[in-house]
């Protein structure tokens with residue numbers, strides 16, 4: 001004897017207007033499924049309007065003519081099968097559902113666009129406020145990441161000839177000794193013909209061998225390093241990375257790049273190609289002059305040196321020097337800071353140390 005179809009059965013009903021879970025009885029009416037709660041009919045869903053919804057163990061059914069979120073959950077497979085047989089379009093798409101999906105996609109896009117727009121417009125202003133709030137440990141991590149980037153961007157390694165490193169460390173110690181920085185500063189020379197010096201987050205300073213090779217005396221190099229120490233003190237490397245990298249960090253997060261790796265690449269490129277403001281440069285120059293004065297040495301050679309480099313540079317090298325925009329004004333300002341102050345301190349490096357420093361990249 002064939003099994004008789006059920007004449008109805010229990011289900012759980014959500015009306016789509018409230019979150020209330022209601023236990024109801026389903027009855028098969030002439031052209032519609034009737035939803036009955038405590039003997040009262042609370043819904044009539046035409047069979048033609050029934051649609052399957054994604055569900056777990058129970059069968060979930062919605063209705064295109066009922067509120068969008070209204071649904072029935074039917075635990076009894078026989079009852080679910082009987083309803084499915086009566087509903088011709090049960091597996092058709094509900095046009096409202098694809099509209100909903102489109103709305104979600106458009107909504108997410110709008111959020112992404114506004115986040116990015118906000119960051120482009122607001123980050124430069126926010127960076128000044130954010131920098132003091134960022135813990136040193138984070139800056140150190142960012143510094144380590146950008147450090148790797150700089151080395152791979154320039155295909156460069158740190159020069160390590162022992163007597164050169166000893167001379168550089170001696171010079172660094174003298175500069176740091178009077179700079180009064182809260183943390184250590186790491187100065188190294190990169191084997192690269194680029195004529196530049198850069199400061200990364202976390203107190204890392206790189207002098208490129210290309211710049212070192214055209215320096216004429218220790219004061220020129222010391223002034224440049226003291227200027228970079230000024231950038232360390234002001235955390236300008238971190239500030240620049242927030243300003244230029246902020247949007248790409250957001251983009252990275254939005255598109256699942258949780259490591260922010262591409263953002264670091266992006267931001268480091270901009271950092272190397274130049275992103276400090278003129279105000280930041282002026283402040284670093286002041287710091288340089290202060291440090292050199294404390295050592296009894298002149299500040300002007302650094303600016304004269306960089307002006308000389310600009311004159312000698314061509315194409316790419318000039319663009320790299322944009323990280324330290326040069327002008328006669330800067331030179332004049334540093335000369336004014338030196339005033340008539342006599343050069344009272346001993347040379348920062350003796351002749352042997354100076355020769356060793358210049359040869360730090362020799363193999």
Ligand SMILES: [Zn+2]
Nearest residue numbers: 281284323324
């Ligand atoms: Zn600078």
